[in-house]
Amino acid sequence: MENDKNTYQVVIVGGGPAGIATAITLHARGIRCCVVEAQETPVRKSGEAIPPNAKPLLKQLGILSLIEDEKHQIYYGNKSCWGSHQLDQKEFLADRLGHGFLLDRLHFETQLQALYQNTKSIFYNGFKLKKVVSDEIKTIVTIENSSKTKTLTCDFIIDATGRKASVCRHLNVQKENLDSQFALTFNLKLSEKIPNEIIVEATENGWWYVAPYCKNEVTMMFFTLKEILPTKEHINTFLQDEFYKTIHLSKIITQLKIDTVKMMPAGTSCLQIPYGENWLAVGDAAYSYDPISSYGITSALASGFYGGHAVADFLHGKPEALPTYRYVVENAFRAYMEKLVIHYQLEKRWEQSDYWTYRLSAFSPNITS
Numbered sequence: 001m002e003n004d005k006n007t008y009q010v011v012i013v014g015g016g017p018a019g020i021a022t023a024i025t026l027h028a029r030g031i032r033c034c035v036v037e038a039q040e041t042p043v044r045k046s047g048e049a050i051p052p053n054a055k056p057l058l059k060q061l062g063i064l065s066l067i068e069d070e071k072h073q074i075y076y077g078n079k080s081c082w083g084s085h086q087l088d089q090k091e092f093l094a095d096r097l098g099h100g101f102l103l104d105r106l107h108f109e110t111q112l113q114a115l116y117q118n119t120k121s122i123f124y125n126g127f128k129l130k131k132v133v134s135d136e137i138k139t140i141v142t143i144e145n146s147s148k149t150k151t152l153t154c155d156f157i158i159d160a161t162g163r164k165a166s167v168c169r170h171l172n173v174q175k176e177n178l179d180s181q182f183a184l185t186f187n188l189k190l191s192e193k194i195p196n197e198i199i200v201e202a203t204e205n206g207w208w209y210v211a212p213y214c215k216n217e218v219t220m221m222f223f224t225l226k227e228i229l230p231t232k233e234h235i236n237t238f239l240q241d242e243f244y245k246t247i248h249l250s251k252i253i254t255q256l257k258i259d260t261v262k263m264m265p266a267g268t269s270c271l272q273i274p275y276g277e278n279w280l281a282v283g284d285a286a287y288s289y290d291p292i293s294s295y296g297i298t299s300a301l302a303s304g305f306y307g308g309h310a311v312a313d314f315l316h317g318k319p320e321a322l323p324t325y326r327y328v329v330e331n332a333f334r335a336y337m338e339k340l341v342i343h344y345q346l347e348k349r350w351e352q353s354d355y356w357t358y359r360l361s362a363f364s365p366n367i368t369s
């Protein structure tokens, strides 16, 4: 229930996986919170693979049953052409926890938001963050939609706004980009039937990621560096050239018709410290992962879970809970960086190419081409 003064212990900005995981955790801890989400209804986002080792976390969050819904698919790993000319099945390495999942992402976001709304907590959907002002006692959050402006008062604010880290920006906290990878993405209607799985294929100037979207339609993404991107009018030709360089994808998908191409940052970025006196960042707002890792969704849920508990502890008089959160998420980020470098090192077919040279030197100054 919305209270008269719109006063909450915690305001969470962003209703994606990280924001909802935080909200569910805080609600379970008896903390009065609300979620502010810019979209009126969920939109389809990029990212669909959940690895088997996420299952214990999903169980703890009480959302494993959502993922076992028939709209999501049991999944054993992507097909990948990386480091050799072969198209291999990258199984989740005979993981002792069995299979992972291939999400219907729109359905997953809808399920998560419905789960939160079942707690009868307040959900300001269709409201965008406009302003954040903090003093030593309270934080005042101004949000607006097309017709209304609302003022919320809270003790603590959570940034769950994804890559842009909008709350942090309002608080003048900068996120650091560790590389300049961009995704060029478009949807493609298929004339042929292709396997319902993710296919990854590296080329000279980056790599392709093709994921099921809906019946007879896939999302195509090409990842490259900002420095390599051609001017706008040459983007379609660039994509076509890169596509016809593929050994496997160009055989699997025989007709490439590129319509509207969207461009978005898709590299690694992080905050120096994921919390402050009265704020904390979760999910992509704190650490954004390279999509090759399939870390984003699981990490967003995990940081929401641990971040939610840290904030609940903090509000119950345990200030050490925030640096403890930092320790946990920073270590996870470090482990990701190590695996990322190893993964990019596997690809040695284009050692003269700017993409593969920059890729390694960006993460690891000690590795020379």
Ligand SMILES: Cc1cc2nc3c(=O)[nH]c(=O)nc-3n(C[C@H](O)[C@H](O)[C@H](O)COP(=O)(O)OP(=O)(O)OC[C@H]3O[C@@H](n4cnc5c(N)ncnc54)[C@H](O)[C@@H]3O)c2cc1C
Pocket (backbone or CB within 6 Å): 013, 014, 015, 016, 017, 018, 019, 036, 037, 038, 039, 045, 046, 047, 048, 049, 050, 127, 128, 129, 160, 161, 162, 163, 164, 166, 183, 221, 264, 265, 266, 282, 283, 284, 285, 289, 291, 294, 295, 296, 297, 298, 300
């Ligand atoms: C091209 C691409 C491919 C990917 N592939 C994968 C994959 O295969 N597997 C995987 O695990 N991950 C993948 N990811 C990453 C994954 O999608 C993200 O890591 C995940 O969505 C992060 O969740 P989040 O809740 O932190 O942020 P988001 O899902 O981005 O949610 C943030 C929410 O905040 C809202 N918001 C933003 N600004 C405001 C504002 N000012 N006011 C109010 N609300 C606001 C947004 O509307 C949004 O709903 C991919 C990402 C990209 C870009």
